[in-house]
Amino acid sequence: MSRYRRENLETQVERERTEFFAALNNLDRRSFLKVAAASCAAATAAGATFGSFQPLRFVGAQDAAGNASNAGFKVAYISDSHLYVKEKNDRFANALMRAVDDVNAMEEQPDFVFYGGDLAQLGRPEELQLGYDILKELKAPLKIMVGEHDWYYDMGEKWKSLFGEPQWSFDHKGVRFVCLMSVLEEDFWTERKMTPAERMSTVAGLDNRVQRPFQVGEASRKWLEETLADCPDDKPIVVFSHSPLYQLYKDWNFWTEDAEEVQAILSRFEKVTVIHGHTHQLLTNQIDNISFHGLLSTAWPWPYAPQGTPELTVPMNRSDPFNAMDGCGDGEFRVSAEGLVDKVYNIWNRKPILVPAAYVRDGDESQMPPRPNIPNY
Amino acid sequence: MKKLDWKSFLFGAALGVAPIATVAVVSLTSSEATAQLWGRFRSQAVVAAPGQVVVCSETSVDDGAKSENAEFVASSTQWTRGFDDSWVAEELERHPIKKIDDNKTVWNIKGSQKEGHTYGNYTEADALLWKKETERLVAEGSLIFHSADLLGSKNGVSCDMCHPDAEGTHAETYPKYQVQLGRVALLRDMSNWCLTQPCRGEAMSGDDPRMRALEAYMHAMRSGKPMKYGKH
Numbered sequence: 001m002s003r004y005r006r007e008n009l010e011t012q013v014e015r016e017r018t019e020f021f022a023a024l025n026n027l028d029r030r031s032f033l034k035v036a037a038a039s040c041a042a043a044t045a046a047g048a049t050f051g052s053f054q055p056l057r058f059v060g061a062q063d064a065a066g067n068a069s070n071a072g073f074k075v076a077y078i079s080d081s082h083l084y085v086k087e088k089n090d091r092f093a094n095a096l097m098r099a100v101d102d103v104n105a106m107e108e109q110p111d112f113v114f115y116g117g118d119l120a121q122l123g124r125p126e127e128l129q130l131g132y133d134i135l136k137e138l139k140a141p142l143k144i145m146v147g148e149h150d151w152y153y154d155m156g157e158k159w160k161s162l163f164g165e166p167q168w169s170f171d172h173k174g175v176r177f178v179c180l181m182s183v184l185e186e187d188f189w190t191e192r193k194m195t196p197a198e199r200m201s202t203v204a205g206l207d208n209r210v211q212r213p214f215q216v217g218e219a220s221r222k223w224l225e226e227t228l229a230d231c232p233d234d235k236p237i238v239v240f241s242h243s244p245l246y247q248l249y250k251d252w253n254f255w256t257e258d259a260e261e262v263q264a265i266l267s268r269f270e271k272v273t274v275i276h277g278h279t280h281q282l283l284t285n286q287i288d289n290i291s292f293h294g295l296l297s298t299a300w301p302w303p304y305a306p307q308g309t310p311e312l313t314v315p316m317n318r319s320d321p322f323n324a325m326d327g328c329g330d331g332e333f334r335v336s337a338e339g340l341v342d343k344v345y346n347i348w349n350r351k352p353i354l355v356p357a358a359y360v361r362d363g364d365e366s367q368m369p370p371r372p373n374i375p376n377y
Numbered sequence: 378m379k380k381l382d383w384k385s386f387l388f389g390a391a392l393g394v395a396p397i398a399t400v401a402v403v404s405l406t407s408s409e410a411t412a413q414l415w416g417r418f419r420s421q422a423v424v425a426a427p428g429q430v431v432v433c434s435e436t437s438v439d440d441g442a443k444s445e446n447a448e449f450v451a452s453s454t455q456w457t458r459g460f461d462d463s464w465v466a467e468e469l470e471r472h473p474i475k476k477i478d479d480n481k482t483v484w485n486i487k488g489s490q491k492e493g494h495t496y497g498n499y500t501e502a503d504a505l506l507w508k509k510e511t512e513r514l515v516a517e518g519s520l521i522f523h524s525a526d527l528l529g530s531k532n533g534v535s536c537d538m539c540h541p542d543a544e545g546t547h548a549e550t551y552p553k554y555q556v557q558l559g560r561v562a563l564l565r566d567m568s569n570w571c572l573t574q575p576c577r578g579e580a581m582s583g584d585d586p587r588m589r590a591l592e593a594y595m596h597a598m599r600s601g602k603p604m605k606y607g608k609h
Contacts, residue, residue, distance in 0.1 A: 089532040121533065205523060207541035208471050252541055300538060303545040321539070321571070322557035374609070377547075377602075 071337030073173055076103045076140065078330045079116030079277040080297035082149060083127045091324075092121070095298040096134050099330040102346065104139050110332060111172065113140045116277030116295040117147025117183075117242035123200045125158040132162045143168075147242045147277055148183040148214070148253075153200040167220060169227045175236045175339050178227055181220055182241040182256055182276075185212040206252045206302070213250060214243040215257040225265050236271040236339020244276045244294065246287055249305035254279055266290055273341040275333070282345050282369075284355055285310035291360045293333070293343045301327030304376045312360065316347060317372040325349060462509075468516045472523060472542075475600040477511060480504040511593075518594025521587050528587075530576035536591075539575070543598035550608040564592060 081096040083089075103113055115135065120127035128150060135142055146166040150159045156166065166181040188210060189199040203211050216224070231237065239245065245262050248254040256262065266272045272290045280302040283294030292310075301319045309315065319327030331346040340357035347353065359367040483496040484504055491497035521527040522543070525535040540546050548564050555562035558570065565588055569580040581588040 084533045089534070091532065202471075205471070205537060207537055208523075209473060210471050302541065303539075306542075306544065318545075320557070321575070 072335050074108060074110045074332055074334050075112055075114055076106065076110035076330070076332045077114045077116060077275070077295055078103065078135075078298060079295035080118040080147065080280055080299060081131060082118055082121040082297070082299040083131050084121050085124070085126045086130060092299045093130060093134065095325065095328060096131065097137075098325075098348070099298045100134060100137050102330050104137070106332075110140050113138050113142050114240060114275070115142060115144040116240070116275070117145045118149040118277060118297075119144075119147070119159075120150050122197075122204060123150055123153030123158075125154070128158050128162055143177070143179070143240075145179050145240050145242055145277070146181055146183070148185070148203050149200075151183060152185075152203040153196050167223060173335075175238055175335055176228065176231050177238050177240070178224065179240040180216055180224060180245075180262070182216045182243045182245065183214045183278075184217045184220075185214065188212050209251065211253070213255050213257040214253050216241075216245075216262050217258070221258065221261055221265060224262065228265070228269075231269070233268050234270050236335070237266065237269050237273070238335070238341065239266065239272065239274045240276070241274060242277045244279060244283070244285075244292060245274045245290075246285060246292060248279075248285075248308040248310070252302075252305055254305055254308065263287060263290060271339045275341075275343075281327075282313065282316040282347075282353060282355070283309070284313045284343075284360055286312055286360050291341065291357065293341070293355065293360075296327075296329040296331060296345055296347060298328050298330065314355075314369045315372055315376055316345070316353070317350075318374045318376050323349060462513055464520075465513050465516045468520050469512070472519045472537075474512065474515050474519065474594070474597050477508050477597070480507065514590055514593045515597040518590035518592070518597075521590055522594050525576070528572060528576060529578040530572070532577050534576045536571065543595045546595045546599065547608070548592070548595040548599040549602045549604050550606060553607045553609065556609075564595065568592075568595075 078096070078099040081092055081099075083092050083096065086093050103110065119131035119135075135144070144163050146156065146159055146163075150156070160166070167179055169176065169178040171177075185203065189202070192210075194202065202208050205211075228237065241256070243256045244254060244259075245256050246259050247256065267289065270289060274290055274292045275295065276292065277295045277297075279294040280297035280300065281294055281304060282296070283292070285292040301316075303318075304315055316327065325348045327347065329345065329347040329350075331344045331352070333344060334342045336342070336357070340361065342357055343355045343360075345353045345355070353369050355369050356364075356367045358364040359369070480499075481504075484499040484501055486497065522536040522540075525533050528535055536543075536546075546564075551564040551567070552561050554560070555567060558566070562570075563583075565581075565583050568588065568591055572578045573580050
């Protein structure tokens with residue numbers, strides 16, 4: 001806005017209005033509805049925003065819409081809801097319901113909805129059941145992954161009874177999807193004589209150093225290798241894992257201990273995308289042939305780790321604690337006909353941010369997401 | 378693992394009143410200057426009768442008003458020393474804190490000006506005592522920071538959920554004009570905002586022992602960041 005600082009208010013409103021209607025021509029209908037909703041909100045908040053029009057521009061909408069009409073498909077995602085029982089905390093439950101509403105309101109329904117783990121906060125059966133009850137309202141089919149918060153109270157018993165096995169794979173429109181259980185921890189609880197509840201709250205603390213680093217484990221790595229054995233090298237692969245399948249910051253378990261072994265299994269494929277939860281933030285990485293994308297949480301954003309954030313990541317603006325849902329959200333990713341993934345972070349109350357494969361994989365800086373104006377420190 | 382609650386914590390504190398003198402003898406040099414200094418410190422440490430030490434009992438978690446009395450605060454466990462602190466080691470294993478200054482510059486000073494100077498005759502043992510005492514307060518803050526119950530949070534939310542290792546607390550930037558509040562805020566004002574809004578709990582008074590401990594923890598964990606008051 002600094003370019004226009006010297007305009008008077010009338011000129012500014014007129015200009016924003018013109019830009020807004022110009023932007024409308026470039027939108028598909030779904031995005032149009034978003035713009036309409038945003039302008040209503042902007043009008044409501046007119047006092048606070050000093051009459052500014054604040055149109056919502058879908059970053060890269062032309063590209064995404066243009067490509068989508070050729071081929072490819074869309075997957076929506078929701079992640080890291082960290083539900084307590086409703087009586088204790090209605091806020092997190094409401095946030096998950098908001099995400100479900102977001103996805104159900106998509107004009108072009110996704111082929112499926114991917115849930116990125118940490119449905120519950122303390123792994124209690126009631127928390128998982130609440131999550132199950134909310135997620136079953138989704139119109140599109142649900143594919144769900146397990147997170148450490150879901151697992152370490154009863155070691156996955158309730159989760160498995162609701163959602164089945166934690167590892168699965170399937171083919172969809174020429175792409176192989178694989179889900180890995182990547183939050184195994186070595187036993188630290190037996191020696192310390194911890195109760196299940198103590199074990200769970202130890203794992204639930206992000207900065208708790210008593211817990212062990214996450215790993216996929218030998219059995220699951222073998223399973224991954226066998227699952228991909230029949231795939232030719234040029235088949236696009238999308239891997240889901242709760243922890244990032246690379247090593248970023250060990251103290252918070254933004255980390256997978258055997259990440260290199262897993263990457264080695266994936267190295268023969270030309271197009272691999274890893275989608276991971278756990279980090280609650282916009283996070284992008286590329287290691288050789290593998291693109292990595294984080295997921296937003298519906299519950300709260302994590303700050304960026306003090307070190308290790310990949311250079312490729314354009315961080316999201318620091319969250320405003322006074323804006324209750326800021327930094328949280330959901331989103332979608334589009335898989336192109338070639339099997340490349342464009343990732344959309346739908347940060348609530350902000351403009352969605354597109355992280356296209358052209359930027360992550362091919363390093364096209366013109367496709368770089370917009371930079372934050374408030375630095376993280 | 379032994380779970381620590383406030384009651385056993387305070388019980389330990391009450392027991393700990395007795396060995397104060399012993400610790401002092403063991404850890405401090407016997408030089409006259411040090412002895413004088415120790416006397417001064419000890420006179421500040423108001424030793425409470427066991428019945429008085431109820432600052433952080435479960436009832437007072439819900440009743441912040443009690444701690445508005447400065448005398449009451451001074452009698453809290455934070456001002457006594459030498460009691461059983463095995464819980465400190467446990468807490469620091471779970472949540473390690475930033476390294477504290479070793480104060481090498483003030484012990485065993487070689488040179489002519491040390492005679493009669495406050496920092497003239499300290500030894501490494503003294504510095505270790507300072508470290509231990511300071512870390513105990515920081516560990517107490519860590520305990521509260523990571524516990525919805527001790528914070529009095531009504532919805533299970535604790536500080537560490539948004540601020541692992543106190544990241545993003547920006548303790549080094551206060552005081553600042555907090556735009557969202559429309560006034561100048563101290564770190565404790567912002568903490569109280571968090572306590573009442575995301576945690577849906579009660580605000581603490583500025584001299585609440587829990588608030589003092591929380592501030593100690595946040596300052597310790599932001600150690601090394603340049604002080605920059607007013608920064609957003």
